Amino acid sequence: MKKILEINNLKKNFRTERIFFGSNKIIKAVDDVFFSINSGEICALVGESGSGKTTIARCIAGLETFDSGSILFKGTPLIFKTKEERRKIQYIFQDTYNSLNPRMRIDDTISEPIKYHFEIKGQKLNEEVNKLLKKVGLNESFRKKFPHELSGGQRQRIVIARALSLKPELIIADEPVSNLDVSIQAQILQLFLELNIKDKITFLFITHDLRIVYNLADYVIVMKDGKIVEQGQTQKIYSKPQSDYTQNLLYSIPASPFKN
Amino acid sequence: MKKMIWTGGIILVFFLCLAIFAPFISSYDYKEQNINLRLQPPSSKHIFGTDEFGRDVFARMLYGARVSISVGFLAIAIATLIGVSYGAISGYYGGLIDNIMMRIVDIILTIPVLFLILMLIVYLGPSISNIIIIIGLTSWTDIARIVRAEVLKIKNFAFVDAAKLIGLPKKIIIFKYIILNISGPILVYIVFGISGAILTESGLSFLGLGVQPPFPSWGNILTAGKDYIHTAWWLVLFPGIFIFLTVFSLNILGEGLRDFFNPKLKRE
Numbered sequence: 110m111k112k113i114l115e116i117n118n119l120k121k122n123f124r125t126e127r128i129f130f131g132s133n134k135i136i137k138a139v140d141d142v143f144f145s146i147n148s149g150e151i152c153a154l155v156g157e158s159g160s161g162k163t164t165i166a167r168c169i170a171g172l173e174t175f176d177s178g179s180i181l182f183k184g185t186p187l188i189f190k191t192k193e194e195r196r197k198i199q200y201i202f203q204d205t206y207n208s209l210n211p212r213m214r215i216d217d218t219i220s221e222p223i224k225y226h227f228e229i230k231g232q233k234l235n236e237e238v239n240k241l242l243k244k245v246g247l248n249e250s251f252r253k254k255f256p257h258e259l260s261g262g263q264r265q266r267i268v269i270a271r272a273l274s275l276k277p278e279l280i281i282a283d284e285p286v287s288n289l290d291v292s293i294q295a296q297i298l299q300l301f302l303e304l305n306i307k308d309k310i311t312f313l314f315i316t317h318d319l320r321i322v323y324n325l326a327d328y329v330i331v332m333k334d335g336k337i338v339e340q341g342q343t344q345k346i347y348s349k350p351q352s353d354y355t356q357n358l359l360y361s362i363p364a365s366p367f368k369n
Numbered sequence: 370m371k372k373m374i375w376t377g378g379i380i381l382v383f384f385l386c387l388a389i390f391a392p393f394i395s396s397y398d399y400k401e402q403n404i405n406l407r408l409q410p411p412s413s414k415h416i417f418g419t420d421e422f423g424r425d426v427f428a429r430m431l432y433g434a435r436v437s438i439s440v441g442f443l444a445i446a447i448a449t450l451i452g453v454s455y456g457a458i459s460g461y462y463g464g465l466i467d468n469i470m471m472r473i474v475d476i477i478l479t480i481p482v483l484f485l486i487l488m489l490i491v492y493l494g495p496s497i498s499n500i501i502i503i504i505g506l507t508s509w510t511d512i513a514r515i516v517r518a519e520v521l522k523i524k525n526f527a528f529v530d531a532a533k534l535i536g537l538p539k540k541i542i543i544f545k546y547i548i549l550n551i552s553g554p555i556l557v558y559i560v561f562g563i564s565g566a567i568l569t570e571s572g573l574s575f576l577g578l579g580v581q582p583p584f585p586s587w588g589n590i591l592t593a594g595k596d597y598i599h600t601a602w603w604l605v606l607f608p609g610i611f612i613f614l615t616v617f618s619l620n621i622l623g624e625g626l627r628d629f630f631n632p633k634l635k636r637e
Contacts (some may be wrong), residue, residue, distance in 0.1 A: 172530055195536035208527035212549045222535040271531065 113148040119178035140335040156332035199272035201235035203284035209256040216252035370628040377622025388434035397425035399432040418603040433585035441567040447505025458515025495583030519551040563620035
């Protein structure tokens with residue numbers, strides 16, 4: 110299978126601010142990380158908070174710079190110089206409350222990226238927005254609304270519609286359902302699966318919830334303290350976890366089916 | 370909170386109407402002198418009395434409102450334009466740029482503003498446009514600091530990242546995604562700023578360095594009146610009340626707006 114994303118030796122350090130005469134500490138957020146994602150797969154990045162999952166995701170999306178290593182998208186390093194390059198990787202945020210501009214109507218939120226990238230106007234733009242809303246399970250009546258009028262689940266659907274409007278090839282979903290209640294979680298995850306199968310969009314799915322991963326992901330990467338502990342096909346990781354950390358994670362699932 | 374906005378707003382609109390409709394409210398000319406009628410106390414003909422040249426004080430107050438209020442609004446318009454751009458750039462880019470820009474603001478803040486204004490006016494000459502520009506150029510630091518602090522907060526919100534992911538140009542991100550979302554605090558500052566600028570202008574005119582006679586402003590009507598304070602009380606009372614009420618209305622309006630935009634205070 111073709112690799113859509115390759116990450117080699119990725120390193121990223123954060124420096125804490127020095128207070129008076131104290132020395133600044135270096136926190137290794139991402140420490141020598143290797144992995145790759147096959148085109149068309151759903152890859153899950155799993156780990157506890159502070160393990161560097163989000164930092165990796167932000168580096169891939171170009172929201173953060175990294176210290177060393179390389180990120181290759183279809184074999185070439187990403188520099189985000191062209192519009193074309195920019196739109197191919199999109200991001201879905203954990204924070205459903207702050208991920209939409211509170212001063213923009215949904216209509217504007219979804220049509221802005223389309224106008225900017227594809228220079229579509231008028232009736233065609235109109236149809237495109239309706240099509241996107243339908244795809245994420247909403248209808249035209251949402252177009253005139255403001256974000257504060259929507260529920261968390263609806264907001265997350267709008268964020269997905271905005272990401273889809275750019276026809277991305279890779280979507281990074283950073284804990285997209287952790288702020289939502291369980292019934293809505295299932296619907297959103299179903300939507301991801303549909304997008305993966307029908308639209309052939311590759312997903313990098315970041316989560317700390319191993320229950321979600323089992324049904325969703327093809328490939329799992331387990332992280333701890335900025336390092337990859339274990340990676341492999343989902344079935345393999347769940348049936349024969351190699352490291353103690355992965356085992357602990359699996360056993361900590363309430364009513365875990367993976368206990369011995 | 371709503372009461373404050375309404376009270377402040379109504380008083381302010383009242384004074385704005387006085388300024389805008391001055392020729393329709395009073396039939397007297399603000400510079401027409403009549404020596405026979407000098408220092409007349411308030412009467413039905415001259416409701417605020419007349420001054421030492423026999424000019425109608427009410428008419429002078431109305432035209433003075435035009436000067437005082439427009440100096441306040443225009444000076445703060447300049448200050449807002451500079452302050453918002455400065456603060457937004459400083460906050461958005463952060464790091465070294467932010468550090469340098471904010472240290473410049475700190476230096477400016479150490480200069481006593483009123484003396485700086487006095488010096489500049491003595492040097493450039495006291496005309497209305499000079500006063501507007503000078504007040505504008507000396508009062509943008511507060512808003513720059515407020516805007517910077519708000520930008521620092523907003524720029525980490527996910528919707529700003531979303532705009533970056535679309536690849537939108539920086540100026541669209543800064544204006545449509547950041548500044549639009551801090552219009553509340555900016556508006557509050559504008560209201561307080563106008564009240565401060567009106568007071569500054571009155572103070573300057575009182576010192577004789579503001580609007581020059583025969584053009585009326587509330588400050589110079591007050592100055593002219595101070596020589597007659599024992600015999601002609603109406604010359605100082607009315608401009609004093611007008612300045613007080615305008616500044617008061619702007620301050621409670623600003624206070625009300627500040628509470629209105631504070632999400633931590635519950636809205637009834």
